Amino acid sequence: MSGLDPFDTAALRAAVLSAWTASPTRFREDANAEEDLYLGGYRDRLLVELAQNAADAAEGSGVLRVSLVDNELRAANTGRPLDAAGVAALASLRASAKAGGVGQFGVGFAAVLAVTDAPRVVSVGGGVAFSADDTRGAVAEIPALAARVAERAGRVPVLRLVWAVDETPPSGFATEVRLPLRADVDGAALLAGFAEQAVDLLLALPGLHRIEIDDAVWERAEEPIQPAATAEQSTPAPALDEFGSAAQRLPAPTTDGIRQPGEGARVEIRGPEGVSAWLVYRVEGTLGQDIADTLGVEARPHWTACWAVPVDSDGIPRPQAADVLHAPTPTDDRLSLPARLVATLPIEPTRRRVRPGPAADAVLAEAAKAYPDLVRLVDDEWRTTLVPQAGFPLSEVDDRLRELLLAELRQAEWLPAKGKYRAPARSNVLDVEAEGLAELLSDVLPDLLDGALSAQKHAASLAALDVPRIRLAELVELITGITRPPTWWRDLYTALAPIVDTDPGARAELGGLPVPLADGRTLPGPRGTVLLDGAADLLDLLAHTEVGALRVVHADAAHPVLEKLGAHVGVPIDVLDGLQETVESSLDDAESGVDTSGLVSVVLRLVRDSGVRAGDKPWLGALALPDSVGDWRRADELALPGSPLLDVLDEDSPVGVLSADLAAQWPESVLIALGVLDAFALVVDENPTGPDHDLADEADWWDASPDPPSRVIAVRDLDLVTEDAWPRALALLASEPDTWRALHEAGGYTGWWISRHAVIGGASPGxxxxxxxxxxxxxxxxxxxxxxxxxxxAAIGVRTELTIDSPEDAEELLGRLGDLDRAVNPGTVLRAHAALAEAVVDEVLEPADVRPPAGVRTLAGTVKDECSVLDAPWLLAVVGEDSVISAGPDFALAEALADLLDLPLASEEVGGEPAPAGEFVPWADLGAVAAACDLLGVDVPEGGAMVHDKLVIQCADGDHPAPWWVHDGIAHCEDTPQALARALAWTTDRWLDRHTLAELIEDPANHLI
Incomplete structure (x- = not known):
């Protein structure tokens, strides 16, 4: 080591060795503590701690450069150089040069031991070094300590003994940490790992603006996005470090706990992989004296908090799914918040977790208060993305922070509501998203948030904030009873239309949606109302007329969505239908003094505009109208002035004359559509249930039909026609298409009644x-x-053919047949008797229901009261034509006719037998007969006939000559063509061909002519 020692490291070593010598246990404690730090708390935090130290030293914008030189990791930084206090802190596991702070464990440098056993720190004012080898050499001279080293297999505390070194940092930097890497450390991998942390470190440590790792560079740029600070707040913000000396640079607090105004900014970090952008909001202050007392420090601790959320190039936030708390560098406290929190929180010695206590609680609370300000930096559309979502907390700190943030967000005013901002705790939101709906309702519901917040993407966030959602059914309740102009309601329906179109459930919830009506009322729900797209004057008329139950939607409120919610399509006829009850009670109202003139005007206008025709709506006939003498009468009891109907009705008829003034105001077609009479009126019922239409003799007509009529189309008031006016009445009926149809209705009432009661030429039509x-x-x-x-x-019963439909018809016909004053042709008599018999056979008549006539018309044209019915043609040979009647050639009808007239059959009156003088001859042996059958195309019958030269019938009253006879099933006949033909025709059941057979038998050549 160099002899220069500007930081008096010799004294520091001596103090440590003295302490170890005095207490070898202290040596072991230091070794264990250091080992715990770099093996536990500071594992994988090397770059974080190097960057933190660089940020602490920075003055303004710091730079950190990390490089690998000859397997030595070097980290150079700008700012304040190393000083004596810093060296003392580096050589102490329990002391920090950052006096007075909660985070007093200045032991982060221990992280270097994860990669080296001989770290050095060189600075412009001198350098220091630590070395495991040098420490072992120093303690080897102290026996007690040597024993301790032996016990630990040679492991010693590295960062307790410090030596001076004569090295300087690279140009442009104040300090450089140099770490010779152990053989087991991969330097390249270490740098690659550092590169992954660069962005996070620049965001967490604003004291740094640039990090260089090998050849890669990351730079931090910042743009303020809120107004500049006031003069009082212009002191530069301290670095985000542990609590300590920064508090001394703040203005002296005047009360316990000071919170400075915050700052918002957009931060961009440019690196090799591109640019990452963040919105950040920072705030700082000092805690109260009570917290300082708890921590055992004199100065009130300074705190800082920074919220940061990543954004894209358009400034749209990209909330984080998971992160860790930064205090200010990463901890192991996991967070599930949308934004990152970087705060000067007290941390445990491991620097892994926040140290619980009042200081941490206070800083977290202050950070939470600042969170709404971060949210306010975001555009309105994306603010809810920064609301913490419901879920299981990832840590105790996460749980606490979420509670604090939600509490602050609920009370802060940040949610948009019609040009201003509201607090969630005093807001609600619509449960449906519809353009313009919330804005329209904001005047009615002042706590309502903007409609954009009704979108599903905001639902979870607003639910986390306990913002009530107003469902459509609840909205209907809230706006029921309010007073708004019709145009406001139309705007509301416009906003709701997309929801109604796409959501069937919404239609049910909106069933009670208020609807303003033309008359000023507001109804709870569109069902039963009418949307009328009519002329302005009609709508104005409706708006100023009291018309009872009429429910026409106000023109200014009308909207297609109301139809989907139950309103009727707006055509005049629908409005007219809504007046039925009022019309039906109008006469009572008018007679009670109620002014019904407005109702009359409305109904007439609606009838005109809807094109209703007479009979379409019979109930319109109940409308009270003024008559010619000033009284009120039903419309269908009035006739138009000058109507031809008045000329055919009895003077005492109940039909009055309409007021001339009213008749002049409206077209005749409109008045007639109401039921005012210009011609005969119809009663129409497509589904009748009984004779209840107030028609004369209707019950008799109903009973006269074998089956109840399926519909009623009838002309009424026929009983009011005077007797001498029937020709004119019939012409009037024929002139109108509707009454024409009623006249010709098969089985209809009109023809039935007229046929029985009309008078033509002094007689009934029949x-x-x-x-x-x-x-x-x-x-x-x-x-x-x-x-x-x-x-x-013909339709009213004037006869066109011989028909018998009732016992009355039969009795009348028999009476006419028995009237000698009538010259009736024989053929007509036969046809009449046949028709009577057929009516019995067809069960149109029951003989018991017909009174026998005083006399019947015989074949001779005479009328007798005693005679028989001819039931076999041969009997005419022994009975006179003036003593029998006949139903014609169909003798099968004779018995029915006899039953009807209560007469015997002729065969019952005659008991004659042929004289036994004939010869049996087979039909096949009669050549002329066989030829005739062949020519007629019939088979020659089996058997034969008794042929007589002269046939005589022996009767009780004597013998009678006869050309032919049938007795006991055997035909008897004279040998003449006529006799043979009749016997043959009867035998072959071809009676109607008897004359043809006679000609063929007499002259077969006749068939050629």
């Missing part, structure tokens, strides 16, 4: 026949010409 119904000639007279469409006459 007593006349149409001119073209010639088959009814004689039975019914031709209808007189009354100037009415024949189709109308």
């Amino acid at each position: 007593e006349w026949r149409m001119p073209e119904a010639r088959e009814l000639a004689g039975l019914y007279d031709e209808v007189p010409d009354i100037g009415v469409d024949p189709r109308v006459l």
